[in-house]
Amino acid sequence: MAWLALRRISREAKRRQEETQRRQTARALLEVSRALNSTLDLEHVLRSIMAELYKLVSYDSAAILLLDRSKLAMVAHRGSDLEEHVPTEFDLEEAQAANQVIQTGKPLVIQDTVSDERWATVPNSQIRAWMGLPLRVRDRTVGVLNINSHTPGCFSVEEIELAEAFADQASVALQNARLHDVEVKQIEQELRIARDIQLSLLPSAAPDVAQLDIAAVTVPARQVSGDYFQYLPMPNGRLGIAVGDVSGKGIPAAILMAVITTALRDELAQNARPADLLNALNQRLLERMKATHVNSALIVGIFDPPTRHLELANGGMLQPYVRNGKEWTYVPVGGYPLGVSHRISYDSKTVTLAPGSMLLIASDGVVEAQNASGEFYSFERLEALLNSLPLEVTAQQVIDAIIAAVRDYVGDEEPADDLTIVAVRSLELG
Template sequence: MNERATLAGRATSHEERLQFLVRASRELALLKRDELARKARDLLLRASGGFTELSLWVLDPRSEVLYPWTLCNTPVLGRRPRLNVGQGIAGQACAEEDPAFYPTISEAQYVPEEWGGRPRSMIQGVLTLPLKRAGEPLGVAVLTKLDSTRPPEEDLSFLRELSIQLAIAVGNSRIYAEATREKVQNHLLLELGTKISVSLDTNQLLEQILDLVFQVVRYDAAGIYLVDKKTQWINQQAIRGYDPNREDAVRLKVGRGLIGWVAKTGRPVIVPDVLRDERYVSARTQTRSEMVAPLRVGSEVIGAFNVESDEPDAYEPEDLELLMTFASQAAVAIERTRLHAEVLETRSLEEELSIGQRIQRTFLPERDPKVPNFDIAGANYSSGLVGGDYYDYVRITEGQLGIVVADVSGKGIPAALIMAAFRASLIAEVRNNYAIRTIFAKVNKLLWESVEVDRFVTAIYGVLDINARRFTYVNAGHNPGLLYRGATDTLDTLDSTGPLLGTLETATFKEKQVEIRRGDVLALYTDGITESMNEAKELFGEDRLRDVIRSRKEGSAAEIVRGIRETVGAFSGGESDDDLTVVVIKGM
């Protein structure tokens, strides 16, 4: 039978090729990388006739590097080998528009890793099919055959049509993989936040953190290290993948080794090849690349989070960014458990309150944000006890700033721990880019599951659209925000739009919006201000707060905050049983 007469091997007639393309579009509708790579190999080799091997190279849009999904018919699950755009046959083809056939390849075009180490003399009959979607390069399919005969033009045209279908599938698979990765990351961060809020066992918590990180940043060895403030020795707290007989063989001080360098400078680092880095101190003979992130509490570096791989150049900038996110959460948890251990040792109420205040302070912003069109200032004035007041700023995008003011029921260490759970869950859900009402519904469910029945949180959280001058918010049983309108000399209220957080298993919240124009002043505050009392047991109240805002409206946001504090202090005689927290947003 004529080898070009049937679809058993490949499509030949115009009608058969159309039918093949229709079937291919259905069969390539796969989202998982490994499944799509296998199907692409089968379809391209079946359609191409004499070609026997496929290498499928896909472009990483962040690093502009090509990684193989299939190399010489063999699936590749990792990120090695790799080609830069312009390097090798695949790298050159990535920037091209049309298929190209090479009877042989030149010495300049030959990159051994591209061919699995195969000698150049064995490579002939190479066809490249650039994969593009809407003009955007996505990768390259490279086919090889056992001879150097150029395929007919009609075959090249057919394979180009098939490569368009493959490009669509690769693009969809990349989007799916990125969305899946982000979903897993956000889920793990939320899980970590929950664990941090309920665990005071440092060793158990650090082991759990290593487990969570491994799910998104693969490593062959990892460790969490803390600096001894007195001796400056760096001590192992939790490690994986190291020879137990060598665990104490390498001792580091701040400044020595990559871990010591990060602990000293506070700067994260990726080292593609540790053997070429003079800072590296070997604790594993197999290690080829390393990544280290600092553990910070405020401006202080308390340790380092280290991961190592047996593969060279194993980590990308996005891996370091993710490790730093875990390190940030871990540092707060470590410091909190450290401080709690001090409480257990001292058994002193006074020291417990002091430590609780330090826990609380780690959650408050170090400085006020500087943004166009607005002057923003906030402050928390402690009563001397550990209250549950909390405020923060969350940078969402260049043009959007999240602002939250919250109050946890109760005082002392329990209130600080609930505050930690609220903060961790809020930040995790904000990263998911949910609507504000959805964020509060999810935070409410987490608090309902994790706090005692008589505990709750009131909060107002909103997103300030800097360019549109719009503040979109949800108020969960919190004090109404006060919005002074400069144009009319009136005050509006940002009333409650939903229940207290943590009191109901399922809760619904409504979003509302207000505009903050030039000369307007928005004040968000906790009940420590309106419930301050004087000697006659009179409450300061909302009316007096309105008067302060109106009388101080010409001042800066910081001056208005100080004015509120001074007026409340004068009213109460400087005595207060509760924290005073206020954030002022002034339109400029």
């Protein structure tokens, strides 16, 4: 009966060992899964895979090699052997074992490299057992996970199966990285197209109006956010100026920008006052904007040369600034952006641009520019800058001063939004 008891004890010990192995395997695979879900840093994920594999499979070194035309490039490794004896890139023809894995798409285990002719011996290598697992992306073998040991015949069937599971995880990481690269390239291409559309819509030069000195600029952020401005020549020498900011990014925002600039000129023929123009545009574009879940801030000013009156209507842009005399003050004209509701009705304000007076229209990219601490440039800083400028300053000098101040404030931070400024100075005739 004693032998039966010993047998039961042996079975129980084996069962516990197998259960421990299963828990360790599950835990290691869970850590790899967490790494896959926490970052798109391929090198970090691959290092994590090899580190977790080491807890389950005894090896002295391991590497992940990716196929690059006729070469294999090492993109991640663990263990000092590889740093000392193996190049980071080598010809596929010279790596017979890895080449077989690439060609067949099947695992290959060499329990004794010395006696196996498929093993291309690396000078001074201590590797005596080698395991190669295919890395597949969309049914195509793109690389090899190789595992090396100084001890011949060391890889068990269980360890080979475990290594295959980790190779599958590495394949998932590669697939994720490649999909991310494709997505990034598509986004970058879309942004280039959108940026080209945006820039093509901007006026190449300011209009020639005897009573006005006009300057304007759009400083693009890395991502297209939809800033635009337009000059609108009108009968009897009047001039319209429009500055807008479309919500959203990419090609949809750029297309809406093109639609709005076209509609602006079309509606201007029927609506000669800024408030009427915004009301007409809102009704015309509302359904389209709602369908695409975007809207557009837009401010329109119309200047009448004989009276020097500037009539302004504003749908969601920053309130404009005017300097009549020595101090800059904002014009209290505002409203909701186009595309929010059909119930919106816009009003207008009229200011007089006497000789020496100035008008400034800016997008929110100016006051919302952030420094490294996340602090906005702010209205207070903009107003302090404006009031520090000399009275004789030109429209272009105002713009240059604002851009320089904002750039100095944000430092090396990447701008999150476009920065658009239109400055108008009223001139003395004669």
